[in-house]
Amino acid sequence: xxxxxxxxxxxxxxxxxxxxxxxxxxxxxxxxxxxxxxxxxxxxxxxxxxxxxxxxxxxxxxxxxxxxxxxxxxxxxxxxxxxxxxxxxxxxxxxxxxxxxxxxxxxxxxxxxxxxxxxxxxxxxxxxxxxxxxxxxxxxxxxxxxxxxxxxxxxxxxxxxxxxxxxxxxxxxxxxxxxxxxxxxxxxxxxxxxxxxxxx
Numbered sequence: 627x628x629x630x631x632x633x634x635x636x637x638x639x640x641x642x643x644x645x646x647x648x649x650x651x652x653x654x655x656x657x658x659x660x661x662x663x664x665x666x667x668x669x670x671x672x673x674x675x676x677x678x679x680x681x682x683x684x685x686x687x688x689x690x691x692x693x694x695x696x697x698x699x700x701x702x703x704x705x706x707x708x709x710x711x712x713x714x715x716x717x718x719x720x721x722x723x724x725x726x727x728x729x730x731x732x733x734x735x736x737x738x739x740x741x742x743x744x745x746x747x748x749x750x751x752x753x754x755x756x757x758x759x760x761x762x763x764x765x766x767x768x769x770x771x772x773x774x775x776x777x778x779x780x781x782x783x784x785x786x787x788x789x790x791x792x793x794x795x796x797x798x799x800x801x802x803x804x805x806x807x808x809x810x811x812x813x814x815x816x817x818x819x820x821x822x823x824x825x826x
Contacts, residue, residue, distance in 0.1 A: 739774070749774045763787035 729736050729745035735746035744752050750760040750772055761771035761784040773784035781788070 747773050761787060 699713050727738050727743070728734070729738050729748055730743045731745070731748045734745060734748060736747065738745055739749055739758070741757060742752075742755055744755070749755060749758045751778055757776060758774040759777050759782055760771045761775050762782040763771045764770075764785070771784060771787055773786070775784050
């Protein structure tokens, strides 16, 4: 009974404590001879397995977290920029509806310009079209601009070179006087016809 004290007793007497201590000291030298190395090997294997499992779990958790973060950021961006996103979608649909033909040049994926068969890069090279011409700006070292410009513009300059050219805007007085001169010439011709008729 001395070797097996009651565990339920919270406080041991000196004799009980000494018997417990003696039992531990007697069993302690027997541990290595019973195969302490096996215990160490088993413990190391167990520790290795738990560490590997923990590492795998952390990697999988990181993958799940990054995937959910990506989804969250995409959803958040869509929610915050919903009006811009909807406007962009509508604009793209309108562009496709208004101008659904691609450029006819092989290898070009751009949409063609309005009322043309080619895009802004290849429209100037097309000799059959009559709406666009190349920008007439020449740089200081002789470089020319090939951006397309509608032919009805007075200075044949693109938007980037508009400030560098002389813009000719006809004034109202010049146009009125030109029209008045034309009208007077017609009236004189009419008067001559009338005079001729009266003479006969």
